[in-house]
Amino acid sequence: MLGDWLPFLIYGLMALAIPASLLFMSFALAQRPARRTRARALPFESGVSRGPMKEQRFTVSFYLTAMLFIVFDIEIVFLYPLAVQLHALGWFGFAEFGVFILILLVAYVYIWRKGALDW
Amino acid sequence: MAARLRDYGLQSERLLWPTKGPSRFEEEMGVDELERALGLTTLEKAVRWAQTKSMWPDTFGLACCAIEMMSIVSARYDIARFGMEAFRSSPRQADLLIVSGRVAHKMAAPLRQIYDQMVEPKWVIAMGACASSGGMFNNYTILQGVDRIVPVDIYVPFCPPRPEALMEGILRIHEAHLAGIPPAYERRSVAT
Amino acid sequence: MTISPERPRARRWPIVGEPVYEGSRIPHPIPTVLAVPDDVSDSEDIFRINFGPNHPSTHGVLRLIVDLDGEEVVGLSAVIGYLHTGFEKTMETKTYWKCVTYPERIDYVAYQANELVFVLAVEKLLALEVPEKATWMRMLLCELNRIHSHLVYLGTSALELGAISMFWYCFREREQILDLFELVAGQRMHTRYFQVGGLAEDIPEGFYPECRKFVEWMPQALDDYLAILDRNQIWLERTKGVGLLSARDAIALGQTGPNLRASGVDWDLRREQPYLAYEQVDFRVPVYPDGDVYARYRVRMDEMAESTRIARQCLDRLERMEGRPWIADDRKVVLPPREELHTSMESLIHHFKIVTEGFRVPEGEVYVAVESPRGESGCYLVSDGGPKPWRVHFRAPSFVALEATPTCAQNCLVADLIAVVGSLDAVMGDTDR
């Protein structure tokens, strides 16, 4: 039984090899800087950075936007199993997910009206 | 007879001057016959070849030469043929610093800091007369030549240099690197 | 969009359309620094970043110190001087002959306008009569340079707002203009083709058909740009209603040129104070009342169309001036022609005097202003009668345009700040001089 999974394994390994080789080559073949100059450790701030970046708080609106993205992005993950099993589930699956999408639409209209989307 | 860059498939020198003999870089870096015949190459040469084929310049536009530097990206001169059309804005991803324009004393410190923050191996082109030698401004505010603060690989004359002149400078850097000539900061002490 | 008729109609105040916003938005204590409002300034949320000298979107080495509250710009102040080249001090040590090369490098995108303004200032002090052919050729080259400058503006500012392909379209037309400059003067930029007294050389014969070809092609290229950008929803979203500047604020901040005409002030030096031969040329002045980034973009697009019309009319006139003198023949100022040196002794003496010591400009002070692509570019020249200028000062439209950044950048996002700085079209060489 395991045999027919072999091509998938080989394909997975090859897919894994590409990022691994990128990482390895850029690490192994890179030229080490000759002298650790102080300026290299500084953050790049268009050429006028004085010291390491001091701790700065981010406003909450970034966090809000991130949360909204997660809510609406994970929704797509749930669509994958539906797509794979669409024939098996037939109309029942379609209706089921219609309700799922509908609920998310209500959420979308709510946050749109609340103004969470515009900055 | 020492191998010629043409055998490496490098036509740059020949584009401009087909009948020219082996360039000075080749005489210095002779390659023995066997290795060339078998097409073998050391890992280091392969890495150098990869580095020259995607040497990304840093957008360091100062003055009039910056306008001509912009036009080498345009369709007519198209530096993309040498894999260089991605003008990186941060020195962390840039290999080549084209100082295009006159450097005031107020700009010297940021220039030096950006040069330090660039990744190795890095090259510097002093584009135009003002970057190479202060040009026609010999006064209190202009740095008389960028090589006072950063080691420079190639000086491109004219004011402003034609895009072809700048590309000639870039090709010279590619050729020098392929022939094994180390960048300027290794040959010369890093200018204090 | 209203295009004012060719001849100025009687009006007390040249403002067109209703004001963009009431009152004035110029920051109070210091007009050029947007201070962080008190209620927000003490919280640590304010994030200060440097749009530093080496930034892809500031055209050249402008440094903006921006205080951000999240994505919103609440504080802004500009630091300039990273390209201060000391033109005025250097020109005081050069004779007038050598000085003509310097102004081109000040505003290196609109170099012909700077060269013209210095040469006109010296000629005004000398009260020198310039032949008609030279006047018309100067006007033609200045209009070509205006198209060139607006193309560089359009290419780079569209590139920053995401319309990357515009960069390649605009630089394709720009190459054609640079070929014309190369044909006329031998070099693409900084041609030094204007001389005190007229032109440096006669017009080469191949120039007229080449220029005619460009002038025929340009309107179609402009339609291509409009087809790409004008109905592009992203472009409209990013530019409409961003960076507002009302007419009163623009005048108070001394804005001139496209920035002023985009704020609804119907003012163009080529029509109000005609210099060269602009009164004999028929062109229209685009004025938009909205005062935002889109209005400035539209003003520059229409100006390119108008400049093409002017260039066409200049070509028609120039083609009828074959064999006319292209430089004044005042021997005290203009070098005598070479062949004359072999025969006449006076020409040899004049030639020697001008070359060694430089021609003298009578004592006096004069201010000449010209409509450069960025606005009113002026030259204040003081002469003590000697061969070297005593004081030269260039009125830089970009220097003044950057003063308007804090006013335009109020309550806009960081991304809009790039659109605003791009639309003000400031060239750093011009700002720092």
Place this chain on the structure above:
Amino acid sequence: MSASWEDAPGFVSIREAHGETTVTIETERIRDACLFARDELGFEMCVDLVATDYLGWGAQGVSGYIGTAGGRDLHSPMTQGLQTLPEAKPKRFSISYHLLALRQEALRVRLQCWADDGEPVPSVVSVWPTCDWHEREQYDLMGIAFEGHPNLSRILLEDDWAGHPLRKDYPIGGEPVRFSDAE
């Protein structure tokens, strides 16, 4: 124009040259004169603000271009007889305000006031906000102290730069070049 230049506050003299009018104003009254110019005479825009240093003005004597009976020493062109001496200036620095009236017949005027080294000049930022940077630049390069300016600091040069480069007694700087003709 209902009011004319004569009744501008601090009016000293008016001069026409090369088609331009130059109105000389007393230095202390320059801000009132600018307010007068903007409100009464309609000069809404201050186009430019320039300071000029007249140290050593006319010192070397300026000669016309005509040779003299005694002949000429070609090597130092300045030895001709002194034909003309440029007209003497009241004080060392002249500060010129170029004004523009956005009207049908475009009108330009130059308000000029004279100041010595270190003499404060009233700032006109309150009249025309655009003069903020112009004044900072003239302070930076020429050393004119504009009192009443909200943010008078260096704008073009580094903050710790010593001296004001555009003054006549400030050397051009740069490096000595072997073959230059600079005396």
